[in-house]
Amino acid sequence: MVMTGKTDPLYLLLISVHGLIRGHDLELGRDADTGGQTKYVVDLARALALREDVERVDLVTRQIIDPNLSADYGGPSETLQGKANIIRIAAGPDGYFRKEELWDYLDIFADNLLQWLHQQPRMPDVLHSHYADAGYVAIRIAHLTGIPLIHTGHSLGRDKRGRLLAMGLHGDMIEQRYHLSRRINAEEDILANAELVITSTHNEIAEQYELYDYYHPERMVVIPPGTDLDQFHPPNGSEENTAFNDSLARFLNKPENPMILALSRPDVRKNITTLIEAYGECPALQQLANLVIVAGNRDDIREMDEGAQSVLTDILLLIDYYDLYGRIAIPKHHSQEEVPAIYRLAASSKGVFVNPALTEPFGLTLLEAAACGLPLVATENGGPVDIIGNCHNGLLIDPLDKQALAEALMTIISDRQQWQTFSENGLANVRQYYSWQAHAENYLNAIKPLLGQQMPLPKISRPRISLRYQDRAIFSDIDQSLLGNPEGLQEFARYIRDKRRHFFFGIATGRRLDSALAVLKKHRIPTPDVLITSLGTEIYYTPHITADTAWARHIDHYWNPGAIRRIVGEIPGLILQPKSEQSRYKISFQYNSDIAPPPDEINARLRHEEQVVNAQLSFGQYFDIVPVRASKGLALRYFAQQWNIPLGKILVAGGSGADEDMMRGNTLAVVVANRHREELSQLDELERIYFAQQPHALGIIEAIEHYDFFNNND
Incomplete structure (x- = not known):
């Protein structure tokens, strides 16, 4: 049965499992899991809830009860605004864990979420998962309910593994720390089952999703996120009176100089050390501008996680090596509420915002900086290509080329006319291309063809077999x-x-x-x-x-048994079992491990042939294929x-x-x-x-x- 013509206001369910999510004082940069994705999903929920054609938006995340964190993260629900809510679902132990340690608890999360959904007045019209862990959960909900699944990856495991290997990390070490095999398998399943994949840039589709077996760009759409233009706006003269500005005085000999601003969490992928090296090896740039690095918040570097501790230690060593005292600032604290004023402070100094990341999936900070009138210098790998391409407000650089990075910064800061052109272009084009209102409009237009196309699994009224209790x-x-x-x-x-x-x-x-x-x-x-x-x-x-x-x-x-028999029948080492072992929705093969390729390769071939199935090897000798649901x-x-x-x-x-x-x-x-x-x-x-x-x-x-x-x- 097919349902068509859905016109009622929508109920949208967003799922974002990891990190610290609340409706105020986002702890962005606290760790690797509390970055741009956290802000993205909160802002998306708010933007969608403002639409008249949306009845309800729930942003579902993991409930975290941890004495070292705010009690906000343990509350079962929180109103974001009006029709938007944060829903927190228990999964595994109470404490806070980095996302790589959550995989064993995602099935519990899915079971608890499904139970919660059945307690609601009605089921959502759409599930929208964010990142692989949420996709893993959403697939299970979609399989049991028939609700259409859409997905945003934010970053991808195959791309991450390639970058970590290029950095010289051993494969076993990568697997032990990041559990990338589980993540990549989940991402393959997500791409096979999602009705729509929403990306922020064309680069994600062309260079990251292309690495996957189930790569279908026709199911992908680019809808760049927006930025809050009420919060992020050009300088108005009040920037100099902030506590953050006062904190810079103890770092800088000439605080009146233009500011080169870098704002990110202390993560090796953000490539802050290369920025410092570029600045340290260019005396002319040091004379012209100060370098201000806002790398999260810290009290004691020794108490931070290993990755942040390593990056911050390297930063301090480089400052000392290049003797940058008086020309570089690395403040210990800032609040999320201060961030817009920090951008405006840099803009009022006729400075530049720089993002030298090895790769940047999108770059929300670039939009925020541009909305405040700051020209940009950014990595040529990822989202900045689209942002600067649309806004014409800065320069792209190879993040590993220190000389090119220094020259790009010099070009903008030393040429006031160029600075003014980039600043004005950014202000105008961010408003045109990157408002949340435009994002919400494009988002709903993209998902509307999916609505009503699947019949949810009915709740059947049954007599109690023969026993009632x-x-x-x-x-x-x-x-x-x-x-x-x-x-x-x-x-x-x-x-x-x-x-x-x-x-x-x-x-x-x-x-x-x-x-x-x-x-x-x-x-x-x-x-x-x-x-x-x-x-x-x-x-x-x-x-x-x-x-x-x-x-x-x-x-x-999605079940196509004829195509499956043809595809798998061509693979050596797989022979159909007798008819007595086959059924309408199960195709069973005898598996000869001496001849047949590994199960992962067989699954990859099925995905390449657009077969969305659930396939598994049992007892080392039986390979069974059933429908994906x-x-x-x-x-x-x-x-x-x-x-x-x-x-x-x-x-x-x-x-x-x-x-x-x-x-x-x-x-x-x-x-x-x-x-x-x-x-x-x-x-x-x-x-x-x-x-x-x-x-x-x-x-x-x-x-x-x-x-x-x-x-x-x-």
């Missing part, structure tokens, strides 16, 4: 969880029969329905209330083995929604990698002892996942007792 469920795989220990299986069967009135019993298996039923009958396993078969592509309810047709219609999204975990969550069973009251038993997505998130889980459990070893540090000592079905009983499952009312 179950408020919890136990799901198990068959082959690696139940089978393998006959005595234990008999004990588990008795356990199920004794407790049957108190819970739903479910099977989640890769087997087809007929095969699963035959095995259950052969081993005298009690008939389940629900069977999730063929790797989550089919759901059946007993006693009449009734198929859930709504689930079947839902997962048919289908998996054991997604089917399990669909069941939980339909029957109003909290995930925290569902115990999931698994024994191999095929069970992982059932076990991540808010379900209670047990990995039973068997010869394939090493496929799940990466889960051994996660809460709510118990590694049993007992094998197979006995391990499930062990977990029931471990969780005190039947008395657990959390």
Whole structure:
């Protein structure tokens, strides 16, 4: 069924997981996770909420309860303005973590967000994820709801990995610190599933997204962010009376000289050290202008994170090496409210704003500086190409060419007519190209073709099978969880029969329905209330083995089995399994690891052929492909929604990698002892996942007792 002609005011859900997000006093530059993206999503939510055709905007982020941070970040909600709100969702431990450490908690975030959404008066019209971690969450929500997904990457893992390798960092070290494999895999999935990708510059599309297997520029649109023209405006004569200006006096011998202003967090990618070297090696520039570096806030460099500590230490060493005392300022503190005045102070001195970053995805600070009348000198790598190309208000430089950087600064500062031209061009063109009003208009025009094109998964009213009081469920795989220990299986069967009135019993298996039923009958396993078969592509309810047709219609999204068989059939080492192992929504191959390419390469080939699927290797020998909306975990969550069973009251038993997505998130889980459990070893540090000592079905009983499952009312 297709819905068309949607004209009601929109409900937009923005998701931005990491960093510190609140509606006031943004701590920009506090660390690598609290930069331009934080300001972007807050400003976007505000701008969209001002539109008459928007009913509600929710900006969803992670709830952070940390004694070292403001209590603002622990509040479950915060009004931004009018129709815009910040919603904070719990995920994992309370404390603040850098984004690279959040991956293991994103499934919990997704489960909690989905639960919150089901408590709202209606579902959003669009999900808009920001950065890879939010995209990972949004895909799971989209798969279970059918809500269109749009995405903004802000920065990309493949590009980052290339830059880190070019800097000489070893691949293993990069992976250990940044977990880029998980990030890049998530980004590939996002590009495969997003209906629209919004970028800030053409450079992102041409040079960054092009690195990905699922590269489709026709699904991408450039909508540059705006800037607040009420907050950022030309000097009005009051700039000299700021506390920040007073703080510069102790640094500079000639504070009246033009100011070369650099404002960024202390991150090696911002390339501040090259700027200092360029300034230090150009005596003429030192005589002409002061260099002011605003690199976040600090009390004690020794207490900062390793990256910031390293950058700031290098800055101080270079200041000393070039003996720049009296000509360079590096203030310790500034507030976000002071930033517009800092730009205006530089503009009133007839100075320049410089961004020498190795690469800059967009460059919000460039817009802010331009709106205050400052000419620009900026990196030629990334967003500044578009900004200076539109505004004609500065010069682009190779960020590694110190001489070119110094010459560009000299050119603008020494030529007052050129300075005036660049300043006036920036003021006029920022207003034309980079207002938030224009951004919101272009944004809604871009997403409107997506609205009403997908039917959300319906909430089906069902009778309670045959029992009316179950408020919890136990799901198990068959082959690696139940089978393998006959005595234990008999004990588990008795356990199920004794407790049957108190819970739903479910099977989640890769087997087809007929095969699963035959095995259950052969081993005298009690008939389940629900069977999730063929790797989550089919759901059946007993006693009449009734198929859930709504689930079947839902997962048919993007499914093209003929094309998949053709593509994979051409790959050596993959042979179709017998018809008894195939089903309408599952294509299964025998995988010969001696001949076949790695699974990642097979997935890449499918993406290149525009096949959006969920493919996985099990037991090192079975390669299964199902629709992208289908998996054991997604089917399990669909069941939980339909029957109003909290995930925290569902115990999931698994024994191999095929069970992982059932076990991540808010379900209670047990990995039973068997010869394939090493496929799940990466889960051994996660809460709510118990590694049993007992094998197979006995391990499930062990977990029931471990969780005190039947008395657990959390």
